[in-house]
Amino acid sequence: MTSKTQLIASAFKKAGAFIYPKVCLHCNDVGYNGMDLCERCYQGLSWVQYACARCALPLPTGNAPVCGACSNRELHFDYAQTPFRFEGFIRDAVSQFKFNYKLNLGKLLAQLLTEHIENKCVDIPKIIVPVPLHKKRLRQRGYNQALEIARIVSKEISSGLVYDEIYRNRDTSVQMELPAKQRHKNVKDAFSVKDDSTILKNKHVCIVDDVMTTGNTVNEVAKCLKKVGAEEIGVWCIARVSTGKDE
Template identity: 40%
Template sequence: MKHILPGACLLCGVRCQGGSGLCPGCAADLPRLPATRCRVCAAPLPHAGVCGVCQQRPPAYDRCVAALEYRFPADQLIQQLKFQRRLVVAEALGELLADTVAGQYRTLPDCVLPVPLHRARLRERGFNQALELARPLLRRFGIVPDLEGCSRVRATTEQAGLPAALRQHNLRRAFKVHRSYRGRHVAIIDDVMTTGHTVNELARVLRAAGAQRIDVWVAARTVLRPGDEKTYHVATRQLPTVADSDRGA
C-alpha cells in the first residue's frame, strides 16, 4: 500500500479536512448496514425483527451494534489497523462506531470490555485493536473501560478461514473472568463480527459471572450470504460451553 501522509484520507491518500480521517468520497463509499436488521445479531433482514437463527439459538449476548458491513472498502481499513499497525485507523473507526451507538441507548452500559488478546498475540502485534477502537467511545460517553476483569487464557489459532466446527473448538475455554459481573450491563467491543463465536464465547463467561445485559459493539459486521457458513451462532445460553471466534483476534 502506498505511503499516506498525515492529514490525508486513510483510503485514497487525498488531503482531507476535519478529523474523520476520510475524504467525503471515501466516507460516502463506506458500506453501511441496512436499516432493517436483526435486533439481536444485526444481520440484515427484509423487515425489522429477530432473525430465525437468533430465535432458534439465542446467542449469549443481547444485542449487536455494528457501524459498517465488512466488505470493501471497510475491510481495507480494518486490515490496515490489524496488519499494518496504523492506529490512526482505530480512531476513525472508533468515531464511526461511536456515531452509530449514540442515540440508541437511554441508559449506557456500566462498562466497556474490549475483547482481550492472549499475551502471546499481544506481544506479537504490540497492541489490542479492540482497545484502540474503544478509546473514542470511552472519551465520548465517559464509560469506564474494563481491562482487568477478563483475560484470554488460552492462545488460539487465527479464526479467519476456519470452518464453523473448528472455530467452535478453537475458542473453547479461551476466556477467564476474574471478578463478579452480577447485575452489570457490559458492552463488548471488537473489530469485526463474522459468525459471532468470539463475542458469544466471551458473553457466555460474562453471563456465568452474573452479567445482566451484554451488548456487542463492532466496527464492522460480515454479512453471510448463500454459500457462506450457514449459521451465525453455535452456542446458546443453555449450553455449558461455547467457542469460536469471528475473524481471529
C-alpha cells in the first residue's frame, strides 16, 4: 500500500475502534491495543520467556540456545517461534476456537501471533503454509483452524498464503489420544505435496499451526516442503506444550 492509502486505512481503523470499542473476550473489560483482550489479561498470558531456537520448547533459562532433544533428532525445519505456553487462557481459547466454532477467539490468537512475529522475526518468509486437515476432518469441523490463523497472519505481514500445494493423504488419529511412542508413527508420511509444485522452490517458507508439542506433525509437513525445494523452513504456532502430551 502507498503511504496515503495506509494513512486512510489507519484513520478508518481508529474511527471504527472509537465507534465499536474492543471488549476483552476473557473478562469483558475494555480491549487493549486494538484487540479483544484487556491490558490486565494481556499481561497475564502464559508468555514464553526462553525457548529452544530450533523447536521453541520453553526452557528455564536462556543459557542453552538448543534443547537436548534437538541435538539428537532429525528436523526438517530450521527454526520455530511461539509466543505462549499451552496453558491457562491460551489453552482454553485454542480449544474453543478449534472445537466450538469460536472464530472471534481465532482472530484474537492470530493477532497475538502476528504481534509476536513482528517483534521477534527479522526475516519475514515469502510464503506461509498452514498445516492441512484431512478432507474428512474438514467436513466434520467446517474449517481448518491453521488456515484461519494463517489467513490473518499472512495479510498482516504481507506474505503469500499457499494452502493447496500440500495435503493430508490420510485421516490420522488424534495425537493427544496416543501413547508417546505411537505419535511419530501416526503422522509419518501422512502428508503429500503436488509433484509439479514450483511455487515453494528456493523460497523461505513458514508453516503455521495452532499448537506444537513434540513437533512430529510440522516436521512431516516440512519434509514435504523440502522435497519441492523450499530453501528455508520455519514454524509459527500459537502455543507450545512444554512436556508430555502432543498436539
